[in-house]
Amino acid sequence: MKQTRWLMGMPITVEIVDASATAEAFDTVYAYFNYVDETFSPFKPTSEVSRVNGGELTLDKTCDDMQVVLELAELTKQETNGYFDVWHNGTFNPSGVVKGWAIDEAASLLYLQGFRNFYVDAGGDVQVYGKNARVQAWTVGICNPFNLSQIVKTVRLDDRGIATSGSYMRGAHIYNPHNDADKLDEIVSISVIGPDVLEADRFATAAFAMGRDGIYLIESLPGFEAYMIDGQGQATLTTHFQDYVRVPAVG
Amino acid sequence: MKTTARQNWKRNALSASLLVAAAAAGYSGLQASDALQSSETSDTSVEQPGRGGRGGFGGGNHHLQGLDLNPPEVELAPTPSATESTQSTEKVAGAEYYDGQYYGDAVSADRWGTMQVVAVIENGELVDVLIADYPRNTNESDIITRNALPTLISEAIEAQSADIDFVSRATDSSQAFVQSLESALLDAAIGIDL
Numbered sequence: 001m002k003q004t005r006w007l008m009g010m011p012i013t014v015e016i017v018d019a020s021a022t023a024e025a026f027d028t029v030y031a032y033f034n035y036v037d038e039t040f041s042p043f044k045p046t047s048e049v050s051r052v053n054g055g056e057l058t059l060d061k062t063c064d065d066m067q068v069v070l071e072l073a074e075l076t077k078q079e080t081n082g083y084f085d086v087w088h089n090g091t092f093n094p095s096g097v098v099k100g101w102a103i104d105e106a107a108s109l110l111y112l113q114g115f116r117n118f119y120v121d122a123g124g125d126v127q128v129y130g131k132n133a134r135v136q137a138w139t140v141g142i143c144n145p146f147n148l149s150q151i152v153k154t155v156r157l158d159d160r161g162i163a164t165s166g167s168y169m170r171g172a173h174i175y176n177p178h179n180d181a182d183k184l185d186e187i188v189s190i191s192v193i194g195p196d197v198l199e200a201d202r203f204a205t206a207a208f209a210m211g212r213d214g215i216y217l218i219e220s221l222p223g224f225e226a227y228m229i230d231g232q233g234q235a236t237l238t239t240h241f242q243d244y245v246r247v248p249a250v251g
Numbered sequence: 252m253k254t255t256a257r258q259n260w261k262r263n264a265l266s267a268s269l270l271v272a273a274a275a276a277g278y279s280g281l282q283a284s285d286a287l288q289s290s291e292t293s294d295t296s297v298e299q300p301g302r303g304g305r306g307g308f309g310g311g312n313h314h315l316q317g318l319d320l321n322p323p324e325v326e327l328a329p330t331p332s333a334t335e336s337t338q339s340t341e342k343v344a345g346a347e348y349y350d351g352q353y354y355g356d357a358v359s360a361d362r363w364g365t366m367q368v369v370a371v372i373e374n375g376e377l378v379d380v381l382i383a384d385y386p387r388n389t390n391e392s393d394i395i396t397r398n399a400l401p402t403l404i405s406e407a408i409e410a411q412s413a414d415i416d417f418v419s420r421a422t423d424s425s426q427a428f429v430q431s432l433e434s435a436l437l438d439a440a441i442g443i444d445l
Binding site for chain 2: 009013015043119121123124125126132138139140141142143144145147148150151152153154162163164165166189191208215216219229233234235236237238239241242
């Protein structure tokens with residue numbers, strides 16, 4: 001069974017291969033994402049994030065899940081030498097960790113219900129477990145940032161997470177015509193495979209913000225691989241990324 | 252940026268036609284991968300909540316199939332000046348929008364900048380979306396320690412056709428794009444660029 005619903009401003013797709021899948025299992029996942037949106041959305045005035053920014057709520061009075069997110073944010077800040085920060089220009093925005101954390105939690109909900117073969121995809125960041133309907137590792141296409149209808153790389157995953165950070169606006173050739181040069185050196189997307197989607201997303205976000213150096217951060221992390229695409233359509237792969245790349249069928 | 256009161260009003264007046272409008276404008280970043288997956292029909296349902304906050308989508312039946320997957324190039328629009336205001340007094344009978352150019356909110360695309368679009372309405376229809384500002388990340392080069400001796404491989408990206416289960420892609424700035432466009436279209440609906 002497979003369902004897609006729009007929440008948090010993005011399509012969220014869940015596919016459960018296990019024969020025991022029920023409509024209730026899907027409802028549980030989407031109800032969870034709805035809760036996350038209500039609590040962490042920077043766009044909803046009643047969310048805890050908005051109330052912190054509005055001065056109505058102090059961080060120490062926020063809910064337990066916010067405390068978890070704050071710890072993750074602090075950890076990521078340390079791991080990226082202070083580059084990743086949920087405070088930006090005086091505004092609190094933990095979105096950089098919330099998305100991956102929420103997908104990971106949603107996938108755990110399904111796992112705890114006994115499902116073993118499924119994926120949870122929120123806007124292109126995905127946690128997979130087990131095998132697909134063909135009883136193979138899940139096949140994941142990495143989008144061409146210059147043409148989203150194309151796949152530029154296909155990887156096979158089981159029990160791991162993948163997250164992509166980037167800007168497809170720039171990938172769509174939107175740049176300042178008076179300053180063409182600043183486009184040439186930039187990164188349009190970086191896809192990170194990690195032990196789970198939370199880890200993949202945290203480091204994809206940080207790596208993309210680092211520009212060209214982001215790929216070195218991933219290279220230095222055990223258990224992580226990345227595929228980075230720059231403004232000139234050149235890709236850079238971490239050393240063992242190819243281990244995940246699907247081998248083309250012979251004949 | 253606009254006032255909080257204004258933004259609250261906009262939150263409560265979601266444009267149900269946003270997805271269609273965005274596709275008509277030639278940009279479909281949020282929808283593209285779903286179109287890729289749309290050939291799978293069994294056990295697949297696509298549904299929307301009735302309404303959401305900013306960054307969500309309003310109701311209305313739309314299908315993800317058939318959207319433009321090859322967005323044309325978009326030129327940068329001039330930065331709006333403080334005195335600039337576009338207002339139309341004419342509205343085509345039955346049309347949803349007043350003619351003119353409407354600046355959307357400058358929307359933060361996480362930590363690497365802002366996205367701001369301009370909706371261009373002609374004969375009551377959205378005919379173009381210009382980009383007033385787009386995310387640019389800061390290039391800080393000495394923030395990490397290159398303690399590993401990496402063996403990084405480069406290759407030219409090339410299109411592959413593949414039998415895949417799902418795709419991975421970025422959403423951050425496309426979300427900001429949609430939010431900015433949404434606010435611009437709300438202005439267009441009342442004919443005043445606020």
